[in-house]
Amino acid sequence: MVLDAWFLFCISAFFSAISPGPSVVHAIRLSGSRGFKVATASILGNIFTIIVVCVIASIGLSFLKNSLAFNVLRIGGALYLIYVGVKIFLEKSTYEESVAPSQKSYFSFFTEAVFISITNPKIFIFIAAFFPQFLTHGGNRMLQLSIMTMTFVFFTSAILVMYSALSSVLYKRKVVRDYINRCSGITLVLFGLYTLI
Secondary structure (H helix, E strand, O other): OOHHHHHHHHHHHHHHHHOOOHHHHHHHHHHHHHOHHHHHHHHHHHHHHHHHHHHHHHHHHHOOOOHHHHHHHHHHHHHHHHHHHHHHHHOOOOOOOOOOOOOOOHHHHHHHHHHHHHOOHHHHHHHHHHHHHHOOOOOOHHHHHHHHHHHHHHHHHHHHHHHHHHHHHHHOOHHHHHHHHHHHHHHHHHHHHHHHO
């Protein structure tokens, strides 16, 4: 994986991670209602799920030797990125804070986060569509996919920590949610269009 491709991947991974989804909402809700310490259970659960999904997707992609099939996946991935970007841009942002006290254990919140992430089919489709855009032909695909997995995990965990830490003040404001949604949506659409050129 060349440095330029990795740098581009870092930028794309950042904007993908910053886009709010079920896991982000879960972490924000826990942080806002039960504190940052409890929200780390959601963050760790999400990271665990991403690693598992990335490994599954990487094993499948490493066997994708046919050039035609590879190009079909790349084009399909680009179209999916455009779709996701438009959907994020157009969707109305919502925020609900749980105020009811809970006696659930830390591990319960962890498993809840894993369940929320693993039952979201978008994560499987997105990673399978996203990673091939940055694979360098002729290089070691497993090594490239491992680097991308760790990079994606880093950005995702960093963004979840940021969201959780700031949720009690900033993310409750609708204007902030709308701004993040618009920027993330536009970025994904532009990246999808770029990969089609």
